[in-house]
Amino acid sequence: MTKSQDTFNKKEKEKKRLKKRLEKQHKKEERKANAPGGGLENMIAYVDENGNLSDTPPDPTKKTKINAESIEIGVPKRVEEEAPAIRKGKVEFFNDSKGFGFIRELETEEQYFVHINGLLEKISENDTVTFELERGLKGMNAVRVKKA
Numbered sequence: 001m002t003k004s005q006d007t008f009n010k011k012e013k014e015k016k017r018l019k020k021r022l023e024k025q026h027k028k029e030e031r032k033a034n035a036p037g038g039g040l041e042n043m044i045a046y047v048d049e050n051g052n053l054s055d056t057p058p059d060p061t062k063k064t065k066i067n068a069e070s071i072e073i074g075v076p077k078r079v080e081e082e083a084p085a086i087r088k089g090k091v092e093f094f095n096d097s098k099g100f101g102f103i104r105e106l107e108t109e110e111q112y113f114v115h116i117n118g119l120l121e122k123i124s125e126n127d128t129v130t131f132e133l134e135r136g137l138k139g140m141n142a143v144r145v146k147k148a
Contacts, residue, residue, distance in 0.1 A: 088148060091127045103131060103142045110140075118143035 036042065045053045049062045087105050089112070094101030099116035101123075112133065123129055123145060131142040 085132060086130050087133065088128065088130055089142070091123050091125050091129060094123055094125055096124075101125075103129060103145065112140055112142040113138075114142040114145055118145055120144055120146040123147060 045055065046057050048054050048058050087107070089103040089105040091114075092102045092104045092111065094114070096116075101114050102111050103114050104111050112131070113136065114131070118131075118141065128148045129145050130148050131145040133140045134143045135141075
């Protein structure tokens with residue numbers, strides 16, 4: 001006769017596995033027995049008229065009727081502000097060698113960048129100028145600049 005392949009160690013490991021499986025099944029049955037019942041009704045949540053979650057259904061008298069055609073889907077088009085097209089300002093700084101400077105608008109005291117490509121006439125510091133604005137990469141730029 002041949003000797004059995006099951007060693008003592010293998011038998012002990014198998015016993016531990018069976019014991020663990022039985023404990024796990026026993027815990028599962030215990031959880032099911034002690035769980036608060038009710039099924040689906042306990043899992044439902046409602047949204048009240050203020051948008052808050054609650055466990056009671058909303059009051060049907062506070063329900064408002066909404067016309068589905070009045071709902072606008074998407075982002076409404078942005079209305080451009082009617083800003084004065086030609087603005088007046090004073091040249092705060094201008095570097096001829098580098099070809100850029102800054103103009104301070106007289107009304108709002110805002111400072112705008114100006115590049116030599118945006119000039120219609122040659123300007124220097126402390127000149128009063130008229131200009132228009134365009135959006136650049138880093139903000140608003142003064143363009144079509146000429147002496148006033």
